[in-house]
Amino acid sequence: MNYQERLNAVIPGGAHTYSRGMDQFPANAPTILEGGKGAYVWDPDGKRYLDYGMALRAVTLGYANPEVNAAAFAAIEKGNNLTRASTVELAAAELLVDLIPSVEMVKFAKNGSNATTAAVKIARAYTGRRYVCIPRQHPFFSFDDWFIGTTAITRGIPDGHAAATLVFDYGDIVSLKRLFDEFPGQIAGVMLEPATTLVPCGNCPETLTAEPKCGGCPQRAGNFLVQVQELCRAEGALFILDEMITGFRWHLQGAQAYFGVTPDLCTFGKGMANGFSVAAVSGRREVMSVGAIDRQGQERTFLLSTTHGGEMCGLAAFIETVRLYRELSVCDHLWSYGRKLRQVLVEAAAEAGVGEQFRIEGPDISLAFVTHDAQGVPSMDMRTLFCQEMVRHGVLMPWMAVSFSHGEQELDLTRKAARAALSVYRRALEDGVGSYLEGPAIRPVFRQFN
Ligand SMILES: Cc1ncc(COP(=O)(O)O)c(C=O)c1O
Structure with a gap:
């Protein structure tokens, strides 16, 4: 063979x-x-x-990369995965919180799909609402059924399982407003990639450079991300950016900083740790806290509990990767x-x-x-x-x-x-x-x- x-x-x-x-x-x-x-x-x-x-x-x-590998090896030598939260886990969480302005809390995972699915769950738990909206132009959010059930590959997924996932068109705010009109008070969150080859402001894909200019742009009101953010705020739904691809590429603080928007939740993965398995769901403290255990009497949400989420080699690789991003x-x-x-x-x-x-x-x-x-x-x-x-x-x-x-x-x-x-x-x-x-x-x- x-x-x-x-x-x-x-x-x-x-x-x-x-x-x-x-x-x-x-x-x-x-x-x-x-x-x-x-x-x-x-x-x-x-x-x-x-x-x-x-x-x-x-x-x-x-x-x-020799420096990232050395950092990972050092963490492996310290046991790689311990019985309680590790110091590298704390350092990695504090680093992401310091790095990304919208992030006040973070939960790490090994796969991006776990992070995006967790974001959907947080949105539902926080708002008490049923539906999430995603754009049809974005090819992939998760291997979980809430997303795969919207694709052509529905075998193995119970009928109606993805019925709480609604689809709109990226760049067309009317198509998203239509969903809010159709399901008033029932949409928990809108999840999208900030940009792909499609950018949120149609005018200038080929003139964009590493220097973000969108914050002060006179056409800012026409920026699709700004429009989605406003609509979500007005409707009480969470604005969720999946930065799996844009994060650690468009800008060290994410495409959210590049385009000057502030999501309630954001997810990261690829690019965090130079190929080591690290992903994250992160965001506003009030929202992320649905998964907290130090709020007396709060109803519990079972949010991303994984044996390997705190694996030390990956988190040490993440810290070193960010150091190199800054240095280079x-x-x-x-x-x-x-x-x-x-x-x-x-x-x-x-x-x-x-x-x-x-x-x-x-x-x-x-x-x-x-x-x-x-x-x-x-x-x-x-x-x-x-x-x-x-x-x-x-x-x-x-x-x-x-x-x-x-x-x-x-x-x-x-x-x-x-x-x-x-x-x-x-x-x-x-x-x-x-x-x-x-x-x-x-x-x-x-x-x-x-
Ligand atoms: C935009 C986006 N979100 C989520 C994922 C899922 O990430 P993972 O493959 O780590 O589960 C991917 C993976 O390709 C992705 O491109």
Whole structure:
């Protein structure tokens, strides 16, 4: 059996995240990896790839950062998980509270899904209301049924289980108001990512820089996050930002600081601890306190109680990661590399004559490539071809996650790979993509059947 067959034989899905599955990569991508260092990963044969997957965006400094690893090892040597709260657990909680202005209390977890599900529960417990609202444009909030029940994959979820999750359109405040009108006094909270490739103020995705300007912007009233915040306050619902991806990227204090809004609750995960498993649900003391045990007589809420939530290696890694972010201005680097990466890809597409069909979307900190066929229709075949040709030239680019370890050398390598990949892309537009693909096309995760 090859590695893929062995993985599929013992792990449903062949990996521990569906977005690492074999249907998410071209046929020539490495099926298994052995290690990573800086911006590179390698397979068991020692073949190296420049990586833009970066552990599903969890690694932001670079793989195997020596300082973060040393901090984690030191915590492991101290026992790693003790019988009562540990000093590193307290230090990590105080650090997040000091770092993010909206955060007065925090509960750590190992997975982002646990954090977002906890936020939903807190919102329901605090308001005594039933419904939560999420935007349909945001692909993923949690592996739990309150979210997965809203996707195409409902097998195993009892009928109606996700009926308390309502869907609106990001950027369209009227669609959210409609839900508040339809369910008056019944909406506990609105959860959304602050931004993806879609930004809350439609005008300026390509002019955004590391320097936040939104706070004093004359068009602030038109900022969707500001509108959602106001609506939530007026309706007595909680304003919840899922900063799993935006946190520790857009700005060290989160995209909430970047856009000048103050959520009641916010969740973090990827990027907190350079790949160590740390996530957090956090926010206003009054709201987070539904899970407190020091408020005499308060009805109890069972909020995120996990054996491993306080694991010391991860929390020590988090503390060290934040220290490095401050010392090295990591977010500035992520923005500036993103700007150069956009330029490299746009120029390579123009040179190959496929600027219309291969486009870069989103702000520099949150880039995505969009692949169209000769008819101008979005095409998974063409996406697969681009990824396949990048792999052929040593670049693993399932999406574009940048780290502090991506520098000039990596940009050069990307330029060479993109030029070669996009010239094949052009030929495939002319000849038809079929004969160029080495295997099946990448398919969306959220589909009902394999
Ligand atoms: C926006 C967002 N929220 C929540 C999650 C869930 O995080 P985890 O995979 O750590 O459970 C993800 C993961 O991709 C995410 O992108």
